[in-house]
Amino acid sequence: MTDVEVDKRTDVRSGLESYQGLRVTDVCDGMDAVGLEDMGQMSRDIRPLWRDTENFKHRIYGVAHTVRFVPTQRPVPAQTPEEFYEWMSDWYGQYAQGPIRDQIQPGDLIVIDGFELGSVGFIGSNNALSWIAHGAVGAVTNGGARDTDELIKQQTPVYSRYISRTIRPGRIELDATQVTINCGGAVVHPGDVVVADGDGVVVVPAAKAEDVATHAWRHATRDKEKRRALYGQVGLEEDWTVTT
Numbered sequence: 001m002t003d004v005e006v007d008k009r010t011d012v013r014s015g016l017e018s019y020q021g022l023r024v025t026d027v028c029d030g031m032d033a034v035g036l037e038d039m040g041q042m043s044r045d046i047r048p049l050w051r052d053t054e055n056f057k058h059r060i061y062g063v064a065h066t067v068r069f070v071p072t073q074r075p076v077p078a079q080t081p082e083e084f085y086e087w088m089s090d091w092y093g094q095y096a097q098g099p100i101r102d103q104i105q106p107g108d109l110i111v112i113d114g115f116e117l118g119s120v121g122f123i124g125s126n127n128a129l130s131w132i133a134h135g136a137v138g139a140v141t142n143g144g145a146r147d148t149d150e151l152i153k154q155q156t157p158v159y160s161r162y163i164s165r166t167i168r169p170g171r172i173e174l175d176a177t178q179v180t181i182n183c184g185g186a187v188v189h190p191g192d193v194v195v196a197d198g199d200g201v202v203v204v205p206a207a208k209a210e211d212v213a214t215h216a217w218r219h220a221t222r223d224k225e226k227r228r229a230l231y232g233q234v235g236l237e238e239d240w241t242v243t244t
């Protein structure tokens with residue numbers, strides 16, 4: 001990491017509210033305006049599990065809180081079902097916690113590098129909801145989520161590449177939290193701003209977050225004005241997307 005601006009690690013939390021109401025496309029356009037063309041674009045196959053077409057509750061923005069899982073090399077012992085339950089819970093506690101719940105801050109957006117980890121669904125309806133309970137706004141991964149029917153019913157904002165099924169013990173381990181990761185081809189530093197909606201996920205470097213929001217709002221404001229006029233022309237009743 002040599003770029004001085006990236007090195008400075010701006011704290012984005014105080015200005016984070018300026019991202020409220022911005023679309024991913026506005027943020028991408030704002031990135032263009034400050035010379036960050038095509039940076040921070042997560043792969044298009046990282047998609048929301050659900051979309052709320054009324055209030056867009058799936059649309060989230062937050063401070064990147066990163067996690068990386070890797071395949072394990074620890075052998076699974078021969079064990080009885082009773083031993084299995086103890087072994088399983090030990091594995092979660094010792095090897096595969098992540099994110100660490102006590103380290104989650106309000107406004108964090110959990111970003112998990114769990115690429116190519118087979119069928120493992122390390123985001124489930126239980127742990128993802130617990131991250132929300134600790135203040136997170138949602139989770140994004142280049143890997144898999146499970147319990148997806150419940151994640152959808154709970155309206156827990158999760159963006160994943162796969163829908164998966166199996167648990168972590170015997171399969172994957174936590175490598176690190178709050179380190180720089182590659183998620184869907186975008187570099188994510190802890191503390192960057194991450195924005196996700198039906199169009200996908202974009203990562204804004206912390207040092208550029210304020211400028212990008214300012215330019216994104218130029219696009220958003222002009223766009224709302226134009227669409228409001230078009231709503232009138234085609235007889236659409238105004239909704240919050242053209243008024244707020």
Ligand SMILES: O=C([O-])CC(=O)C(=O)O
Binds near residue numbers: 125126127146
């Ligand atoms: O147990 C797990 O690792 C994931 C899961 O299913 C949940 O949290 O609901």
Ligand SMILES: [Mg+2]
Binds near residue numbers: 124125126147
């Ligand atoms: Mg579960």
